[in-house]
Amino acid sequence: MSFVRVVDEYKRYQMGDSTIVANNGVSFEIEQGEFAVILGPSGAGKSTVLNILGGMDQPDEGEVWVDGKNIATYTTRQLTEYRRDEIGFVFQFYNLVPNLTARENLELATQISPDALDIDDVLDGVGLTHRRDNFPAQLSGGEQQRVAIARALAKNPKLLLCDEPTGALDLETGKQILRLLQQTAHETKTTVIVITHNSSIASMADRVVYIHDAKVREIVENPRPRSVDEIEW
């Protein structure tokens, strides 16, 4: 059974009289350790799916299986535990705690994680050992995003979810981030799901899920994903 399996998942938003269907029967599967990419136009419902996968939101209908458990049935507390133990999340706008240094931001995450990784290793891994005692405001956007990824990784999550992690970054930095994510997936057996608008990134992925108009239009498996450096933007 796949590590991630979303079955007929619906998410609707009630806006006064009208109902916005953000996810309309979304179904897809992602294997463990895959570097998956969700592609789709703005407003397609990508973030919605990812939030649900990340345990930050719950579907109205459908099943969301992660590591053999249907998190769609989880209580708030179970979801929190799920987030705490199994999920790493990276946002477009980093969302680092401004009052904490890079290292502390990682510490914030590992504090509550049962099998957290060594912070310094992780920081080293993202190449920020020398900036570890800097506050987010003292870091560049890319560095911040790397801290954010490091923070997500430090928890040693089973599932790393990134919502447009490169959206606010320049190309080169973006590449760096993507490389990091791909490495993570391939080297640590962590399943990584990344949302992007950039379809060229799709070639890096083991699997690409195309979402359009709240539905999964296509799932493409890529037996030979390319590395970042091979990609032409």
Add this chain to the structure above:
Amino acid sequence: MKKTALHKLVIREILNSKARFFSILVLILLGVGFFVGLQATGPNMLTTANEYFSNQKLYDAHVQSTLGFEDGELELIKAYDHAELVEPGYSQDVLVGESRHVMKLISYHPEKQLNQYSIESGRLPEKSGEIALDERDMIRSQYEIGDQVTLYPDRDETDLLDQFERTEFEIVGFVSSPRYFTNESRGQTQIAGGQLDAFGVILEEDFNIAVYTDLFITFAGLSEEDTFADTYRDLSQKYGTDIEQILADYAPERLAGIVAEAENEIREAEAEIAAGRAELEDTREELTDARIKLDDGHEAIAEARAEIEQGYLELIDGEVDYQQGLAELKLEMNQAEAQLEAGRAELEKEQEQLNQGLAEIEAGETELSQATTEVERQREELLNQQANISRLSDVLQVPVELIPEEDIEWILTETKAIKLNGQTLADLFGGYFSGIIPAGQVEQVLSQISAEIHEGLIQVDEAIVEIDVQRSVLQAGRAELEAGQVLLDKARAELTEQTELLERERLSAESKLAEARRALDQGWQEYNEGLALLNEQDAELSDAEVEYEDGLATFEAESADALDEIETGEAEIDDARAELADLAEPTYYTFLRTDHGDVVQYTDNAGLLSELATIFPAVFFAVAALVTLTTITRMIEEQRGEIGTLKALGYRDLEISIKYYVYALGASLVGTILGLVLGYTFLPVIIFDAYGMMYNLPDLMLGNYWLYTIIATAISMISTVVTAWFVLRSDLRSQPAILMRPKAPKIGKRILLERMSFVWRRLDFIKKVTARNLFRYKQRMLMTIVGVAGCAALIIAGFGIKGAVEGLVDLQFGDVMKYDALVVLDDEANEDAKASYQQFIKSSAGIEQDISILQQQFEVSIDGHPTQSLTVMVPEDAEAFSDFVQLKDRKSGQDYQLTDDGAIVTERLADLFDLKVGDLLTIVGSDNQSYPIKITAITENYTGHYLYMTSALYRTEIDESLNYNAGLLKHNQDQTWENQFSEQLMLEDRVVTVSFIASMTESFRDSMSSLNVVVVVLILSAAGLAFVVLYNLTNINVSERIRELSTIKVLGFFDNEVTMYIYRENLVLTVMGIIAGSIFGRFLFSFVLETIAMDNMMFNPALHWTSYLYAGLLTLLFSTFVMWLMHHKLKRIDMIEALKSNE
């Protein structure tokens, strides 16, 4: 121009931040409400009291005098220009009922207008013997309408009927008086324990006092004035001074009047006594006279008796003489008579002889006559018989047959007497007639008879011769006798003459004797009469003697009494004279309404409230305003982007800012209005209700005060709208681009703590985060600390005051006064009563220890300070005294002992007059004497002023004669025992009253409880404020850091971990606030204590640690509660929403 979008923005802003909007509203409400409410309470209380006074027509001035009042004073005061009503009355303090409540009985007259009573139940007295009692709880709970109460004198020797017409009264109602509108005290009295328990109202006519004791005055124009305003105070003081002056001027006249009257009375009394004495003397004299008269009488009677005795003797003599005379006369007469008799007898004899002779002669003559007669008759008879015999002899010649029968009969009868030879002639004739005897025989017998008759006739002639011889002899004898008779007659005449002489002599003697007899008889009668009279007089005298004895006995008995009376009278006169000599001019005491203890206390209380009302709400409002200000500032800063956007869109400044103004104005206006309404209405009522227990005033009259309204409104506007304007002003000056660019996230900084790596390293990560965060948001941190500190300070001060007040009770009645009961003793009790009391105390099982003390009131006045009254206590046993009263330095805890070197004074007085050990304290006695006393120590004490000294010191410095007039007792029993003990104790003659510390503690606690209510209101408000402040600041904190919170939520922090993430900071801030507040509260507490300090009361300036504890706990509690609310809010945070966008 339609700006619907903008309007929507305002409404959406309010709806989106309900909590913030309401917290601003509530902050303003609390601040304004608390401010105006507390501010208004004092003035409201004053207004209410003032209205009450004017409705009940409370006097403006109450005058008393050492000598009471007479019409003179009354007229003078009535004549005073500003006097409106002048009403005299009586009052007298007395013990009432079985419980011997000390009551002031006040005269009531339905037509008098001042000091009107409010009837709580029943009615006022309408007729003699009715009484209306104070409606005070302690009285109300003991009596019912219809009960009878008896008045008792304070001292046995006092006669209540000198003061009242009666001593039995029936309760007809319960009333309250504007003169006594506090519930806790009825003022002082001269009698019993010195404290009045209550007042009672009886009709004026039930009083029996010569002069009026009280004078109540209202001044013209003052009824419209506010009692508590300066105008009233100044005017009434001015008028009062005038009255004092008028009366002071009148004093000599009054004294003169009294002296004159008294002297008159004394003179009258003296005259009376003199009269009494004179009367006594008169009576004595009368008695003496009576004695003399009686003695005279006795003498006279004795004399008279002697005289009468004499008379008697004389009479007896007279009698003897008389008898003698009588006897002599008898004798003489008898002799003379005898002689005469003898003569007469001889004469008679001779007469007799003569008569005999004569008789013999006469007899002879008679015999002769008889013999003659006889002889004659015999002759005749013989002749007759011769005739008869001749006839009978003739009859015999006639035949018998021719004799008539009658002749026969006659012959037979005539012849029966003629007898012859044994036979009667009748028998012979019978025989003849019958024929037996022949006529011859009868002729023979008749011839024989005629022979014999012839012989007889010879003899008769012979006798006649013889008789004639004899007659001649007799004739001779007669002649002889007749000569003797002449002689005899002559002798007889002589004798008769002699007898007549004697008879004359006798008559004369007899008449003389009769004369004497008469004289004697008269003498006897006189004697008897005299004797009777004498006896009568004697009897009368005896009666008089008895009467005199009675009179004397009565006199002696009565004169002793009368003398006693006279002596008492004289002593009284001496006393009166001495008194009169001592009599000073009357002193008049004018008490103004504003001097009235209750009014002063009430004013103080209202003042106290106003004091509290200035500082507490100020702090309170400051905190509220500050927090509001922060909130508004934060709100606007949060919306920089929006402002920039609108600005970029071309909205004008005002259009942009209007939203914030509306928002700020809305919150503050609604808050202000609600605050004003609630503040002005509820707070004063709540507080006044608490005071209601202390005062019998009508419901509070609410009022609003423009000044406070304006201040409150201004402050709330400043903290909201003006703040908004200020913040907006700088924002609006900025370029929209700058505004729209997210404000650079605050650069994280290393905090000081991190440099102290030994500490820092020890902190776990979360604590580091907390520490870092705390210092990151300095403004909020400061705001939170200040807010919490403010509230905590208010709470601390509140509890502190509560504690100080309550502590005062515990300290004063627990630690300082270690005794359990104070017994006021009659210092003039006799030895028996004293012994009995001692015996009673010794035998009372519960009593552990007792001590005799002298309690005496003095005054201390030093320029620039109000006069303080001071109680001097002198224990009999100086060493044991510290078992009863704690003598200890409050700060150092050093114990003191009483010594003869000087006295120990209580702390508050020492503070007030800045006394140091070694100073001389001058105390003034009721006799106006000043006594400087050296101070050797200053002891802890909280209520009242005391000066403790040894008896030796007292004797040398104050009064040589020392009479212990109270006792302190310690016992180990409960209230029930106390009640029983008290009942028994009151039976002791020496005991005047007994008061127990336990009940004093209670009543003191009660009286302080109203302050507690204020404090509780304060604490609750402060707590409420603390809550709103914490909520508001936390709210700001959360909304400011929503991203951060969402992030950690996403990271998988559990809800409570998220909450704790924030709460930890809040907790630290709260604790810091509490610490800061504790320091601030300490000052606030001291400051408030200073402002509410009373002259004769010391609040313990030590702030009890529990105040901090309570303040801390309360603040933490609220902080926790706030966090609990936040927790729910945080749980509902939409992390996706928060994290989606860039700021």
